[in-house]
Amino acid sequence: MISDERLLEQMAEGDQAAFEAFVHRYHVPIHQYTERLLKDSKKAEDVVQETFIRLLKQLKSKQIPTYPKAWLYRVASNICKDYWRSAQYRSEDTAKEEMPITVDQQASVVEIYERQETRKEMLASLKSLSESQQQIVTLRFYEDMKLKEIADILDIPLGTVKSNLFHALKKLKGVLSKEAEKEAEKNEGTTQSRPRAVSTRR
Amino acid sequence: MKEQHNQDQELYQLEDEMKEVFSSYVVKSPSSQDTKALLAALQPTFNEIGSSPEEEFIQETIQPPSFLSQLKAQISFYQWHFWVTSTLIFVMLTLFSSNAYVTEATQFYQFAIPLSMLVGVFYTYQTWNKQMRIIESITPFPPALLLLSRMVIILAMNIIMGIIGSFYLSFKVQHFELLPFLLDWIAPAMLIYGMIAYVMMRKGVKFGLAFGIAAWIVLMVIGAIYQTHGYAIVQFSHSQVAGIQTFLVTLGLFLLFLAYKKSLKLQTMFR
Numbered sequence: 001m002i003s004d005e006r007l008l009e010q011m012a013e014g015d016q017a018a019f020e021a022f023v024h025r026y027h028v029p030i031h032q033y034t035e036r037l038l039k040d041s042k043k044a045e046d047v048v049q050e051t052f053i054r055l056l057k058q059l060k061s062k063q064i065p066t067y068p069k070a071w072l073y074r075v076a077s078n079i080c081k082d083y084w085r086s087a088q089y090r091s092e093d094t095a096k097e098e099m100p101i102t103v104d105q106q107a108s109v110v111e112i113y114e115r116q117e118t119r120k121e122m123l124a125s126l127k128s129l130s131e132s133q134q135q136i137v138t139l140r141f142y143e144d145m146k147l148k149e150i151a152d153i154l155d156i157p158l159g160t161v162k163s164n165l166f167h168a169l170k171k172l173k174g175v176l177s178k179e180a181e182k183e184a185e186k187n188e189g190t191t192q193s194r195p196r197a198v199s200t201r202r
Numbered sequence: 203m204k205e206q207h208n209q210d211q212e213l214y215q216l217e218d219e220m221k222e223v224f225s226s227y228v229v230k231s232p233s234s235q236d237t238k239a240l241l242a243a244l245q246p247t248f249n250e251i252g253s254s255p256e257e258e259f260i261q262e263t264i265q266p267p268s269f270l271s272q273l274k275a276q277i278s279f280y281q282w283h284f285w286v287t288s289t290l291i292f293v294m295l296t297l298f299s300s301n302a303y304v305t306e307a308t309q310f311y312q313f314a315i316p317l318s319m320l321v322g323v324f325y326t327y328q329t330w331n332k333q334m335r336i337i338e339s340i341t342p343f344p345p346a347l348l349l350l351s352r353m354v355i356i357l358a359m360n361i362i363m364g365i366i367g368s369f370y371l372s373f374k375v376q377h378f379e380l381l382p383f384l385l386d387w388i389a390p391a392m393l394i395y396g397m398i399a400y401v402m403m404r405k406g407v408k409f410g411l412a413f414g415i416a417a418w419i420v421l422m423v424i425g426a427i428y429q430t431h432g433y434a435i436v437q438f439s440h441s442q443v444a445g446i447q448t449f450l451v452t453l454g455l456f457l458l459f460l461a462y463k464k465s466l467k468l469q470t471m472f473r
Contacts, residue, residue: 012251019248020241027237035229045236049243056247122227140217141224162213169216176223 004068012059023052026069029143030076036138037080039123047083051076073143073153077135084131125175133168136161269351269462276351284325288359291318296367300374304383305429307375311387312425315364316394316418320411322356323398327407346403346465354458357395361388382444389447389454390421396457403464 002021010018030051035044054075058065065071126134135154139145147165151158232240295314299307326349364387372380394417402410438446 011248014251016248019244023241023244024237027240028231031232031236032229036227041230045232045240049240052240052244053247056244056251060251122223126227137224141221142227162210166209166213166216169213169220172220172223173216 005064005066008055008059008064008068011056012062012064026072030072033073033138033143034076034080036142037077037134038083043083047076047079050079067152070149070153073139073145074155077154080135081131121176121179125172125179128171128175129168132156133164133171136164137168137172140165269347272348272351273355276348277355280352280355285359288318288322289363292363292367296370299367300371302375304375304378307371307378308383308386309425311364311368311383312390313422315360315387315391316421319356319360319391319395320398320414320418322360323353323414324411326352326356327411347462349407350399350403350461350465353395353399357458360391364388364391382440385444385447385451389450390418390425392454393450393457394418394421394454396454396461399461400457400464403461 004022004025007018007022007025011022027048031044031048034047034051035041038044038047051072055065055068055072126137129137132154136150139150139153140147145153147161148158151161154161291314295310299310302310365384368380368384371383372378394414397417398410398414400410401413405413
């Protein structure tokens with residue numbers, strides 16, 4: 001497979017095929033990453049577009065990023081941060097809990113319901129994290145990044161990534177455990193309760 | 203170290219526990235149609251890359267400074283004590299010569315001015331250290347030409363001071379003829395200087411200096427022999443002597459010019 005760097009070099013020379021190949025390669029992962037951060041598919045698409053535009057402008061000035069993947073995630077992260085700081089974000093209703101979900105056609109109605117419930121809990125618990133913790137968790141679990149790569153993307157020390165991730169996971173575990181306990185209490189008396197999302201067993 | 207290892211283990215364990223929970227948060231994956239729409243939106247920006255003019259690095263041809271401007275710049279290279287010392291030497295030479303006969307004054311000048319030039323060249327070379335030469339070797343001006351420009355300054359200084367001294371002597375010394383006196387010391391000085399410069403550009407600084415000293419000694423000896431015994435063997439008329447001296451001055455200038463031409467091509471003086 002042709003490397004990212006080579007594709008960017010060809011793009012800088014105006015190669016249309018390289019441009020399309022690079023966008024196809026990173027559209028989905030960057031979109032999913034930003035959507036998980038912003039919890040808004042439409043806003044995520046805007047961020048993706050802005051990220052690629054910044055890349056093209058960079059190439060226009062003949063500056064090719066040395067590690068394109070990290071560069072893209074870093075730029076996307078920064079645009080998200082800017083959005084979080086913006087007045088637009090504060091004025092909007094950010095409780096985007098009714099997100100589209102990938103529907104498994106073979107899943108039963110009960111399974112789909114349970115999955116949506118767990119997802120709501122997940123979204124709610126993610127909100128309890130700081131912005132940087134959300135970024136680290138998203139990069140680690142959804143983008144399958146190594147800790148070192150995350151440190152490079154967010155431009156923070158590896159130790160900070162580890163400690164942030166550790167505290168974020170502890171917090172998430174705590175929040176989800178409480179949610180599970182509440183759910184269990186609500187369902188008390190019923191014959192069957194929904195399985196707990198998180199095992200508190202160590 | 204062990205504590206760090208334990209912390210890492212704890213983190214990895216926590217990650218394993220949470221993996222399943224995270225899998226519930228699925229987001230929509232953009233379709234190929236979405237990607238096409240994105241490409242269409244980005245296309246105008248991408249087209250700008252192709253349409254942007256190639257970055258042309260305008261190769262500005264670096265014009266080397268003229269020899270005259272280089273001479274002006276190199277004058278500042280000599281420190282004030284060099285100029286004061288040189289002036290004092292000439293004042294002393296002129297005052298000493300003013301109390302002598304014309305023939306003695308001529309001998310003093312014939313001896314002192316080429317020596318002053320040799321000392322000046324030696325001083326120039328000694329103060330032109332290796333570090334300076336390394337820096338100068340990357341300038342558009344060839345290092346050999348820099349050295350030559352400094353030598354020309356020495357030559358000009360000696361000639362000017364010598365002429366001023368000669369004018370002073372013309373008022374002080376009896377039976378003094380200015381033009382023959384000038385030719386008497388300028389001719390050997392120019393020849394020696396031309397030789398030093400020419401040999402220096404071909405064989406190196408040390409060889410050039412050695413050749414100059416040898417030429418100076420030979421000329422001095424020939425002059426002394428001619429003055430003591432030569433008149434009896436060959437008798438030159440004043441015009442013949444003037445012709446020979448003019449030829450020597452021309453030869454010296456020609457050698458200096460050849461040295462200048464050569465210095466334009468030399469990129470090192472590490473010899």
